[in-house]
Amino acid sequence: MTNRNIRNPREVAPPPAPRTSAQAGHPSLRVLLAALSTVVLLLSGAGFVVSGKVSNSAGNLSLGGGKGTKSWQAADGAQDILLVGIDSRSDAQGKPLSPEEIAMLRAGDEENENTDTIMLIRVPNDGSSATAISIPRDTYIHDDVMGNMKINGVYGAYKNAKKEQLFSSGVTDEEKLEQQSKEAGRKALISAVSQLSGVTVDHYAEVGLLGFVLLTQAVGGVEVCLNEPVNEPLSGANFPAGRQTLDGPDALSFVRQRHDLPRGDLDRIVRQQAFMASLVHKVLSSNTLSSPTKLNNLADAAQRSLTLDDDWDIVGLASQMKNLTGGNVTFTTIPVVSIDGVGDYGESVVTIDKKEVHRFFKDMLGDKDKPAAPSTSETPNQDHKLVSDADVIVLNASQITGLASRAASGLHQEGYKITEVGNAPDGLYTYSQIVASSENDPDAKALATKLGGLPITTSPSLEPGEITVVVSSDYNGPVSDEPFDPDNPEAEPSTSEEPTTSEEPADIVGQPGEAIDPDSTPVIDAGGDGPRCVN
Structure with missing residues (x-):
């Protein structure tokens, strides 16, 4: 791991054993009914069309900011699901497709590691609606490790880098190489989508080409x-x-078609959304879910094509969404600056303004991650103060250079006393968290709340009054553009602010092309009496 920060880390005990994930199965028709009616048929549809590889296990993805998301009654009011489509010549159980199945896909024999369909889906706790937002495959982003790249290449880049790292360290077991490298690719993609959208991903679903055909x-x-x-x-x-x-x-x-369309991949996305809306409408308004034959077929399709993180409560989700109607299922696409932008190596890219995308998600989905206001029935003395006198250690568990230093500076500006900044030991942590001497430490609980509800783990090496903040790629707490100054830790937090202007400067990676009409992308729902006509 690169020497990313300032001082040597303090050794702390490892967190609890990570969760495991398993491919979706069908222990009963009722569970499959829940899975397919709410996850696949309601939320997926054409999202299965992609390029890459499928796995039968999603791995330890540290979702929900590492807090775990088993219950669909989320404290922040909604669950956000990352749906990823991958092109594979094997099914979700790792079995190779037959020659007849490959021919049926009309996708050729070549596969790669790109994730060409990426959707973020919000389901509120009351199950009253579902909103699916597509991210174009060629969206050009900045990655702190890989540099500027298309978002559909993040999974493959990190997967291959992890595989090379494991192989060079002596790991030769092919199954272990695949499992751990795919897990690294998924984590990186989850982080990239979270940073692009400003939304914490709670659940992960991965589907393949074969599943799309079988479900249809x-x-x-x-x-x-x-x-x-x-x-x-x-x-x-x-x-x-x-x-x-x-x-x-x-x-x-x-x-799949994107050539010979007026807006290329954006029109292909609209086709996918229109198809999904029609699929949802058919399922919700017909006898699909009451037909044993169709349910058996759907169960077989899900068994062979769908991979989920282990914290999915499919029956709970189905129960929440039992009264959903087609008109409350909507599909749209993030705003883009241009579809003919130019990347660092002359490649054609889709350029976006990250600040505009963040505003779009807040407007479309609501500010999910905003901490709830404290109860007015409680007096200030009943809750421990958010800014305490505890000694705070900040450790970097990511591959993002300087993240701990900038997080420490941000916390210092909030009034916290930073005593140490460094790197976490390699492999010890996989997600952001608070480490304290006791999970009931009031200072730790207050800081965890301040940072959006980070999980609290314990270490016997820490004394009362000492707290370690572990920052990983999923960290969404305060950061500063200026690194923490270890030679002047007692300096007063800076409160100076730059004058605000009526318009913020755009945050665009790459060279934009011809501007896209911001009103040209439709919002499609699953209501009505027929499919929406598209290009």
């Missing part, structure tokens, strides 16, 4: 509508204009 066939096909006829050989899309019902392979071609 299981419901008897899905109705779509085209504005104009299409004949595009690269995707196999050859359809007349108007309304039509597509089976699995044809539906796959319909949502």
Whole structure:
């Protein structure tokens, strides 16, 4: 690990054993009904169309900021699900697809590590709605380790880097190499989406091409509508204009096409969303969920294609969303600056303004991660003060250079006493957390609340009055642009502010191309009496 910060770390005891994850199964029709009606059919649909690899285990992903998200009654009011689509020539159990299945996919023999479908889905606690927001595959972002890159390449870049690291350290077991490298890729993608959106990811779902075809066939096909006829050989899309019902392979071609479309990948995303909306509408308004044959087919499809993190409570989610109607399921896309921008190496990219994307998510989803206001029925003396006199140690458990130093500076500006800044031992921590002598330490609990509800772990090496803040890639607490000054730790926190202007400067990576009309991307819902016609 790179020497990222200032001082040698203090040794602290490791956190509890990490959670494990398992591929979604079907122990009963009721559980599969819940999984497919709420997760796959309601939220996924065409999100299965991608490029990359599928795994039968999501691994230890430290979701929900490491706090765990088993209950669908989230304290912040909603669960945010990252849905990732991956192109694979094996199923979710690792079994290779048959030649007939590969031919049915019309996707060729080549596979890569890109995640070409990325959606963030919000489900509120009351189950009254579901909002799915697509992130274009070519969205150009900055990664603190890999540099500037397309977001669909994050998973593969970190997966390959982790595999090389493991191999060079002597790990040769192929199964272990794949498992740990895929886990690293997933964690990196979760972090990238969280940083882009400003939203903490609570759950992870990964699906493959085969699942899309099987699920479409299981419901008897899905109705779509085209504005104009299409004949595009690269995707196999050859359809007349108007309304039509597509089976699995044809539906796959319909949502894969991005060439010969006016807005390229943005129009492909709209197709995916229109397909999903039609699928949801069909399931919610027909006898799909009361047909034993269709349920068995859906169960088999999920078994072979869907990978979930271990904290999914599928029955609980289904119970929350039992009264959902199609009109309350909406699909949209993040705002983009241009679709013909230029990256560092001359590649075509989609440019975005990160600040505008953050505003978009706050407006669309609400400010989920804003801490709840304290109860007015309690007096100030009943709660321990948020800023304490405890000695605070800040350790960097990420690959982000200087994160601990900037976090320490941010905490110092909030009034905390920083006594030590350094790097966490390699592999000791996988998510941000508070470490204290006791989980009931009032200073630790207050600081955990201040930092958005970080989990508290304990270490016998710490004395009362000492707290360690471990910052990883999921850290969303205060940071400063200026690193912490260890030679002047008692300096008063800076309170100076730059004059604000009516417009903030844009935060854009890459060279933008021709501006996109911000009102050109539709919001699609699953209500109505027929599919939305699209390009």
